Amino acid sequence: MGHHAFALSLIHKLHFFIGIQVDIYTFNIAINCYCRLNRVDFGLSLLGSLFKRGFTPDAFTFNTLLNGLILVDKTPAAVDLFKKLMRMREIEPDVVMYGTIVNGLCRTGNTIRAVILLRIMEEGSCKPDTIVYTTIIDSLCKDRMVDDAMKLFSKMNEQGIHRDVVIYTSLIHGLCNFGRWKEATEMLKEMLNSGIAPNVHMYNVLVDALIKEGMAKEAEEFFDVMTQRGVDPDVVTYNTLMDGYCLHGHIDEAMRVFNNMVDKGLHPNVFSYTILINGYCKKMKIDEAMHLLREMPRRGLKPDTKTFSAMLQDLDVAIHNVLINAFCKDKKLDTAKALFYNLSSKGLHPDVKTYTMMIQGLLDEAKELFVKMEQNGCLPNDVTYNIVIQGFLGQQKYHEASILLKEMIGMGFSANASTSSLIVDLITTKGLDPTLREVIKKFMPKDSHGMHDIE
DNA sequence: GTAGGGTTAG
Numbered sequence: 001m002g003h004h005a006f007a008l009s010l011i012h013k014l015h016f017f018i019g020i021q022v023d024i025y026t027f028n029i030a031i032n033c034y035c036r037l038n039r040v041d042f043g044l045s046l047l048g049s050l051f052k053r054g055f056t057p058d059a060f061t062f063n064t065l066l067n068g069l070i071l072v073d074k075t076p077a078a079v080d081l082f083k084k085l086m087r088m089r090e091i092e093p094d095v096v097m098y099g100t101i102v103n104g105l106c107r108t109g110n111t112i113r114a115v116i117l118l119r120i121m122e123e124g125s126c127k128p129d130t131i132v133y134t135t136i137i138d139s140l141c142k143d144r145m146v147d148d149a150m151k152l153f154s155k156m157n158e159q160g161i162h163r164d165v166v167i168y169t170s171l172i173h174g175l176c177n178f179g180r181w182k183e184a185t186e187m188l189k190e191m192l193n194s195g196i197a198p199n200v201h202m203y204n205v206l207v208d209a210l211i212k213e214g215m216a217k218e219a220e221e222f223f224d225v226m227t228q229r230g231v232d233p234d235v236v237t238y239n240t241l242m243d244g245y246c247l248h249g250h251i252d253e254a255m256r257v258f259n260n261m262v263d264k265g266l267h268p269n270v271f272s273y274t275i276l277i278n279g280y281c282k283k284m285k286i287d288e289a290m291h292l293l294r295e296m297p298r299r300g301l302k303p304d305t306k307t308f309s310a311m312l313q314d315l316d317v318a319i320h321n322v323l324i325n326a327f328c329k330d331k332k333l334d335t336a337k338a339l340f341y342n343l344s345s346k347g348l349h350p351d352v353k354t355y356t357m358m359i360q361g362l363l364d365e366a367k368e369l370f371v372k373m374e375q376n377g378c379l380p381n382d383v384t385y386n387i388v389i390q391g392f393l394g395q396q397k398y399h400e401a402s403i404l405l406k407e408m409i410g411m412g413f414s415a416n417a418s419t420s421s422l423i424v425d426l427i428t429t430k431g432l433d434p435t436l437r438e439v440i441k442k443f444m445p446k447d448s449h450g451m452h453d454i455e
Numbered sequence: 456g457t458a459g460g461g462t463t464a465g
């Protein structure tokens with residue numbers, strides 16, 4: 001017996017044998033079950049059945065079906081059905097129906113159309129609520145239009161529409177994704193001040209932002225903060241932390257977090273394994289990756305296509321990195337460059353190691369060129385010096401940078417604004433690294449007040 | 456008693 005027939009026979013039995021009143025609620029719940037299982041097709045058959053039984057579908061029925069269509073990427077069909085319902089005027093579209101369509105449009109890359117629908121709502125009698133605004137604000141952030149999202153957010157406030165933890169999560173996530181930490185922090189403060197408590201979703205966004213930014217210690221601290229405030233870290237929290245560690249090449253730390261999670265009695269999911277397998281593949285540790293892959297079925301998990309394609313991709317990039325590194329060291333930069341472009345022609349993404357090696361290689365080439373220009377009687381000017389110094393600073397080659405700084409100052413040139421701000425950045429982020437101290441001494445005027453703090 | 460929004464792999 002198919003699912004559909006089973007549902008119908010169940011409804012039949014409920015009605016005749018158990019004596020439960022079968023009504024439109026029963027059908028709506030059954031339709032929703034199908035839709036959540038990505039089987040809107042069965043849901044639509046039930047719509048036919050309920051008609052035959054003399055029931056009239058209501059707003060719940062249609063909203064559930066519209067959402068079911070969107071869940072299986074049939075948003076155009078959902079929009080058609082929505083338009084048909086509007087034309088028939090049997091069912092007055094409510095805020096949930098608008099919200100569902102807005103979500104469908106956003107999920108299919110039509111945020112602009114969703115915004116148009118929002119305008120229609122604002123002018124009509126069915127006013128948008130927090131959920132409609134959240135859907136659009138989240139989508140704007142994901143489409144890199146964070147400023148528009150912020151504008152919409154303040155407009156909501158003017159209209160007195162209440163804000164909840166979900167809308168703050170969307171905005172803070174968007175702000176963090178674009179490095180707008182200050183605004184994100186302000187948002188968080190604003191939320192806490194208005195008495196809204198962060199939940200596990202919000203904490204996960206914050207942990208993600210911190211660990212990706214290299215602030216592992218602070219991210220870990222959130223585990224304690226969460227627990228103290230009665231919000232238990234979940235699998236996503238652990239996965240987020242693991243992913244962050246892998247991103248920075250700290251696979252051992254990621255494994256430690258994984259073991260902590262298991263000790264806490266939480267069940268790792270396919271994400272957990274894919275993150276770790278990726279981490280090992282990026283380091284070309286195939287044995288460890290395979291070991292984890294074989295462990296999955298024992299936990300009742302099935303690797304999906306993403307697990308495998310990520311593995312292949314990581315290994316491919318790792319192999320390219322090994323070759324690029326070798327050719328850079330041999331000063332075969334043309335070959336290294338060819339390999340670098342080969343990555344993108346294969347649809348692969350160079351990682352931070354690839355870029356660092358290429359920049360390093362090009363910088364070495366630049367250094368040679370720098371020496372060569374002087375030998376050929378063409379003296380570098382302030383622009384040349386500044387660019388090369390910035391390159392060395394970026395490569396954390398503070399010794400070379402300080403030599404050139406001294407040379408440049410001796411020639412009567414000075415550090416330009418971007419070199420200065422780079423040095424200031426380094427001081428604020430790195431503190432007073434002993435090798436960096438050397439640069440600062442060259443950079444700072446002898447009688448500067450700041451020197452007292454440094455010495 | 457039933458419907459719509461936010462988090463982690465690529």
